[in-house]
Each structure stands twice: as structure tokens, then as C-alpha cells.
Amino acid sequence: MLAHVPDHVHELPTPALVVEREALEGNLAAMSAALPGARLRPHVKAHKTTALAELQAGAGHLNFTCATPLEMEGMARAGLGDDLLLANEVVDDDRLSRLARLDGRVTIAVDSDATIDAAARNGIREVIIDVNVGLPRCGCDPGDAGRLADVARTRGLAVRGVMGYEGHAVGVEDRPTRVEQTATAMEALVKAHADVGGDLVSAGGTGTFDINTWATEIQAGSYLLMDAAYDKLSMPFRPALSIVATVISVSPGWAVADCGLKALGMDHGNPNVAGGTVWYCSDEHVVFSPDAEPLDVGDRVRVFPAHIDPTIAYHERMHIVDGDRVVDTYAVDLRGW
Amino acid sequence: MLAHVPDHVHELPTPALVVEREALEGNLAAMSAALPGARLRPHVKAHKTTALAELQAGAGHLNFTCATPLEMEGMARAGLGDDLLLANEVVDDDRLSRLARLDGRVTIAVDSDATIDAAARNGIREVIIDVNVGLPRCGCDPGDAGRLADVARTRGLAVRGVMGYEGHAVGVEDRPTRVEQTATAMEALVKAHADVGGDLVSAGGTGTFDINTWATEIQAGSYLLMDAAYDKLSMPFRPALSIVATVISVSPGWAVADCGLKALGMDHGNPNVAGGTVWYCSDEHVVFSPDAEPLDVGDRVRVFPAHIDPTIAYHERMHIVDGDRVVDTYAVDLRGW
Numbered sequence: 230m231l232a233h234v235p236d237h238v239h240e241l242p243t244p245a246l247v248v249e250r251e252a253l254e255g256n257l258a259a260m261s262a263a264l265p266g267a268r269l270r271p272h273v274k275a276h277k278t279t280a281l282a283e284l285q286a287g288a289g290h291l292n293f294t295c296a297t298p299l300e301m302e303g304m305a306r307a308g309l310g311d312d313l314l315l316a317n318e319v320v321d322d323d324r325l326s327r328l329a330r331l332d333g334r335v336t337i338a339v340d341s342d343a344t345i346d347a348a349a350r351n352g353i354r355e356v357i358i359d360v361n362v363g364l365p366r367c368g369c370d371p372g373d374a375g376r377l378a379d380v381a382r383t384r385g386l387a388v389r390g391v392m393g394y395e396g397h398a399v400g401v402e403d404r405p406t407r408v409e410q411t412a413t414a415m416e417a418l419v420k421a422h423a424d425v426g427g428d429l430v431s432a433g434g435t436g437t438f439d440i441n442t443w444a445t446e447i448q449a450g451s452y453l454l455m456d457a458a459y460d461k462l463s464m465p466f467r468p469a470l471s472i473v474a475t476v477i478s479v480s481p482g483w484a485v486a487d488c489g490l491k492a493l494g495m496d497h498g499n500p501n502v503a504g505g506t507v508w509y510c511s512d513e514h515v516v517f518s519p520d521a522e523p524l525d526v527g528d529r530v531r532v533f534p535a536h537i538d539p540t541i542a543y544h545e546r547m548h549i550v551d552g553d554r555v556v557d558t559y560a561v562d563l564r565g566w
Numbered sequence: 567m568l569a570h571v572p573d574h575v576h577e578l579p580t581p582a583l584v585v586e587r588e589a590l591e592g593n594l595a596a597m598s599a600a601l602p603g604a605r606l607r608p609h610v611k612a613h614k615t616t617a618l619a620e621l622q623a624g625a626g627h628l629n630f631t632c633a634t635p636l637e638m639e640g641m642a643r644a645g646l647g648d649d650l651l652l653a654n655e656v657v658d659d660d661r662l663s664r665l666a667r668l669d670g671r672v673t674i675a676v677d678s679d680a681t682i683d684a685a686a687r688n689g690i691r692e693v694i695i696d697v698n699v700g701l702p703r704c705g706c707d708p709g710d711a712g713r714l715a716d717v718a719r720t721r722g723l724a725v726r727g728v729m730g731y732e733g734h735a736v737g738v739e740d741r742p743t744r745v746e747q748t749a750t751a752m753e754a755l756v757k758a759h760a761d762v763g764g765d766l767v768s769a770g771g772t773g774t775f776d777i778n779t780w781a782t783e784i785q786a787g788s789y790l791l792m793d794a795a796y797d798k799l800s801m802p803f804r805p806a807l808s809i810v811a812t813v814i815s816v817s818p819g820w821a822v823a824d825c826g827l828k829a830l831g832m833d834h835g836n837p838n839v840a841g842g843t844v845w846y847c848s849d850e851h852v853v854f855s856p857d858a859e860p861l862d863v864g865d866r867v868r869v870f871p872a873h874i875d876p877t878i879a880y881h882e883r884m885h886i887v888d889g890d891r892v893v894d895t896y897a898v899d900l901r902g903w
Contacts, residue, residue, distance in 0.1 A: 295856070320812060320863060323579065341816070341863050343864060349863075365819075365820055366815070370817075477704065478677055480698065480702065491879040494827060508702065511733070512876065513633045517700060538827070538849050545902055
């Protein structure tokens with residue numbers, strides 16, 4: 230870890246994850262205006278950072294969504310455990326019994342008899358029925374949701390409602406198509422909800438935050454730092470995250486900066502380098518051709534990852550910056566499982 | 567961290583990085599027979615784990631290659647600092663001056679006046695001239711190597727020789743082409759060495775370990791755990807690493823296991839799942855269709871990442887296993903920069 234965090238961006242050891250304060254605060258304000266309080270259940274998997282979750286809580290969102298048991302435990306430990314939803318299935322006895330003992334309100338997604346059994350036998354008190362609304366991933370058949378809710382109640386579990394992620398719709402560029410796909414997905418979820426009961430209809434993501442009016446709460450996470458892929462959808466959120474890298478080698482026609490595969494989520498492809506065209510990445514390098522003026526060794530460049538969530542998971546810390554000033558440094562403290 | 571590591575693979579919390587002991591030991595033995603002692607300078611970037619480096623030292627390889635300052639520091643701290651080569655350019659004053667103070671022998675790659683200046687002004691004593699032998703990345707023009715060596719010596723630095731990575735050749739499937747490309751690259755490096763002097767001609771990788779006879783030492787790393795991409799080259803090394811994942815959801819036609827984008831280096835594409843066909847990965851999920859029998863929730867599957875180095879960098883620990891038995895657990899202690 231850093232013994233001392235420099236005061237300026239140009240002094241940060243690289244690669245350094247940086248978040249523009251103005252964009253961060255703008256995104257926070259835009260979302261809390263659109264979906265105030267409990268209308269948003271921010272997804273912490275997008276940033277894995279309790280300090281950012283604290284900002285979201287400060288903006289009025291006290292209920293959170295998590296993707297892993299470790300995220301749940303870290304949030305509770307950070308005092309953010311008012312209402313934590315694990316929007317993912319778990320059958321691990323040790324982890325479930327630890328979750329059952331957390332200082333906070335814990336709700337777990339279930340989509341099968343096996344996951345209900347795992348929750349019940351490990352002392353979990355509240356569950357939500359995870360329904361497949363069109364994305365082939367987790368979630369029960371909508372027609373089976375009512376039966377699963379009955380099974381859960383028989384096992385002594387409180388059923389808080391349904392969740393269903395329209396992940397196939399959130400990234401669709403054409404808005405009318407996105408609206409239509411969301412409607413179809415949510416009609417299935419609302420129908421399942423009628424069979425299940427409970428207060429919650431939990432769904433949605435950044436791409437459908439202002440479209441999904443069927444859900445009682447939206448599980449958006451990416452809005453806070455904004456992913457490049459979402460940036461095409463003309464939303465009121467701005468990209469806030471980039472990586473500062475140092476040029477370590479310059480050759481005629483290309484330059485190399487110290488931000489490679491171990492600093493970047495690569496599933497959406499190569500990052501962009503401001504002022505350059507990326508050729509390829511290797512373990513610790515991004516190789517690119519500068520667009521205009523040649524660079525010098527020691528120059529700094531900004532690298533924009535193609536996918537933010539798995540990028541952040543490689544980094545121990547992120548710096549909140551305002552121009553060249555480092556205004557805060559947060560530990561990425563929810564990494565792992 | 568795990569309070570207690572289970573004795574059996576089927577009890578490990580997932581996703582869990584596991585290394586087959588037999589394959590690991592076989593790879594270690596095959597390489598130390600082919601390139602004994604100082605003929606191999608193992609690259610620790612491949613595993614970022616001092617416990618694996620200790621096994622390599624135990625097999626006779628006492629000199630190591632690193633890609634980041636943090637790897638250098640961790641290796642020295644672990645008592646593996648006999649002869650550490652940072653095969654990468656660094657201009658960060660703090661890091662270079664920390665490297666200069668390490669308890670061990672430290673050599674740094676330089677490929678420009680600026681990197682020589684950075685090494686000299688921060689107390690580094692020994693450098694190696696990094697030469698571009700055909701891969702567009704770091705490395706000076708071969709014709710400039712002699713001049714840079716003179717500059718380094720003028721600045722009081724000892725010049726240990728040259729290094730040049732034939733990264734464009736190591737993965738070529740057709741062996742005669744691989745041999746030819748290696749020869750061309752190494753002729754350039756040997757010529758540069760004549761201008762530079764020093765004892766070291768450091769080059770090569772797993773794909774050219776038995777081809778590159780020009781180098782005095784080979785910087786191979788992947789051989790120990792073996793990457794899927796190398797597996798096509800018919801080498802005496804076997805894939806040793808996989809990820810144990812738990813099936814958390816089963817639907818008609820597909821299943822979901824808990825090994826997603828934050829557990830996998832994705833730059834080479836999707837992983838393979840033993841006994842299944844992968845559809846896609848999301849943050850914490852791999853979605854796949856089982857090839858034969860349907861799976862049950864709670865079943866375990868093995869996931870084989872497409873690229874090992876950036877996969878390991880996501881994990882805090884790896885388990886050495888023998889069948890279902892966990893025989894050792896190592897911290898992946900060289901992550902970060």
C-alpha cells in the first residue's frame with residue numbers, strides 16, 4: 230500500500246485509477262433526482278468500494294444490491310447494512326451462515342428448491358424470488374415463481390417479492406426497442422409478482438433506469454462511474470473513471486504506457502487512450518500510436534477501459550481528483566468473494 | 567482472507583484457483599532438465615506468487631525476471647533477491663530509489679536516455695539494454711544499443727548486457743516459422759550485444775525455450791502453469807491451473823456457475839468449462855450448456871481460463887491440489903504495482 234498519497238495526479242504512481250469528482254457528483258445528483266431514496270437500490274458490484282457506497286447513502290439511497298457474499302459482509306461492516314440484497318444465488322453453507330449473522334438486514338436471491346434449502350438451513354430469514362425475464366442466466370421460470378415462494382414460506386423464510394434483471398435490454402442502443410424489451414420482461418415479472426406477493430419488484434439497470442416503471446426499485450450501479458458501452462445511450466451520466474498511465478518507451482510510430490492486461494477489464498476489448506490509437510495490450514503495457522505530437526518518456530496519458538467493473542476489481546485503491554488535485558483516496562475494499 | 571482452508575477441493579469456497587500438483591511438478595522438472603540453473607531466469611509475472619518462485623529456486627533457478635517494481639520488492643523480501651531483473655522500463659523516482667535500496671542484486675531494463683537518466687539519478691547500480699527485436703513494444707533500435715550502453719557507463723551504471731523479447735515469435739504455431747523468426751530476432755540481439763558488451767543475452771519465452779540458443783538465459787514464465795494458447799505448440803509442459811466453480815442455477819438448456827469476469831483474464835476470450843460449452847460470462851457468472859448430463863445446483867465444474875497471467879492477478883490465493891486433496895495454499899502476494 231501507499232505510505233503517502235501524493236497531492237497531485239501528476240505525482241501518482243501508475244497505473245492509477247482516478248475518478249473525476251465533478252462527473253461523480255453530477256452522476257450522483259442526476260440519479261438521486263430521477264430515482265430518489267428507495268426507488269434506487271445501487272449495485273455495489275459496479276465499484277466494490279464502501280466509500281462510494283457511503284456517497285450513495287448520503288444521496289439518500291440506503292438500500293443496496295450486492296453480487297457476492299464478501300460485498301454483503303463488507304457493506305455491513307461499513308455500517309451500510311440497513312437493507313442489503315444479494316442479487317445472486319449462493320449454496321455455500323459457511324458463507325450463508327455468516328450472512329445470516331451479519332449486523333444488518335439481509336435478503337438473498339433464490340431461484341430453485343436447492344437455493345431455498347441452502348438459505349433455510351443456514352439461518353437466512355428473508356429471500357427474494359429471482360425470476361428469469363429473458364436473459365439466459367439465473368432466475369426461475371416465471372410460472373414457477375409462486376410455487377417457489379410457497380416452498381420458501383413453508384421453510385420459514387419471509388419472501389420479500391421478486392427480482393428479475395432485463396440484462397438483454399439494458400444495452401440496446403435504439404431506445405424504442407429498449408422500451409419494448411423492458412416492457413415484455415417486466416410484464417413477466419409483474420405476473421410472477423402476483424403469484425409471489427411481497428413488497429419488492431426489484432429490477433433494472435443503468436440502461437433502463439428511466440424506462441423501467443414496473444419495478445418498485447432499480448438495481449443500477451454503472452451510472453455512478455459510467456461505462457463506455459452505456460455512453461452511447463444518451464443518458465444524463467458522464468464517464469468519471471480513467472486510468473493514469475506513464476509513457477515508459479517511445480519508438481518511431483508508437484509509444485508504450487504502463488497500463489496493461491492486469492489493470493484493465495478486457496472482455497469488451499481494448500481500452501482507449503486519449504490522443505492515441507491503441508494497437509494492443511500485454512500484461513503490463515498498452516501499445517498505441519499517438520494521434521498528433523510525439524510523446525516523451527515520462528509523459529502521462531489517460532486510458533479509458535472498455536469495461537469498468539472488472540477493471541476496478543484489479544485495483545487496490547482509487548483516487549478522487551479535481552483537475553490535477555487528488556482530493557481523496559478510497560480503498561477498493563470489496564474485492565474478491 | 568480464509569480463516570481456515572478446507573482439506574478438500576470439494577469444500578473450497580468458489581471461485582477457487584487450483585493448481586494440480588502433479589502437473590506443476592512435472593513442468594518444473596521438465597524445464598529444469600532442459601534449462602538448468604542460470605540458463606533459465608523464470609518470469610514471476612506469470613504467477614505473482616513467491617511460494618511458486620521458491621519452488622523454481624528449489625529446482626535450481628536462482629535468478630528471476632520481474633515485470634513490476636512491486637514484484638521485485640516482494641521477491642527480495644521473500645529472500646529470493648540473488649539476481650532480480652526488472653525486464654521493464656520505469657521512470658518513477660520513488661520506485662527506482664526503493665529498488666536501489668533492496669536487499670538483493672537489482673538490474674533494470676533501459677531503452678532510452680530518459681530511462682538511463684532515471685536509473686542513474688535514483689541510485690540504481692546495474693542495467694541491461696532492452697533491444698527491440700521485432701515486437702513493437704519497449705526496446706531501443708538495435709543500432710542504438712551500443713550508444714545507450716556508453717551513455718549508461720558514463721553515468722556510472724554497470725551494463726550487464728542486452729535483453730530482447732521475441733514476443734511476436736513465441737506463439738507461432740508452425741515450428742519452422744517459429745525457429746526462423748526467433749533466429750532473425752536473435753541475430754539482431756547478438757549484433758547489439760557485440761556493441762554493448764556484458765555477460766547477459768537475456769531473451770525468450772515458453773514458446774521458444776528449446777529454440778532460442780542465442781540467449782545466455784531464457785525468461786520463460788508460462789511453462790510452470792501453462793497457458794491454453796501455448797498448449798497447441800506440443801511442448802513438454804501440461805496445463806496445471808484451473809478454477810473450481812459452483813453451479814448456482816440450472817435452467818432447461820443451460821447452467822450458471824460462479825466464475826465470471828472478475829475471476830478471469832478475458833483478453834484471449836471466453837474460458838472453457840469442462841463438460842460444457844460456454845455461452846458468455848458476466849461479472850460473477852459463466853453461463854454454459856452442459857454437453858451431456860444435466861447438472862444440479864451445487865455441482866462443481868472446472869473452468870479453464872483463456873489467459874492465465876491476468877486471471878491469477880484477480881485472485882488472492884491459489885490452492886495446490888492432488889485429486890480432491892488440498893495439499894497447500896499460497897498467497898498470490900505479488901499483485902499490483
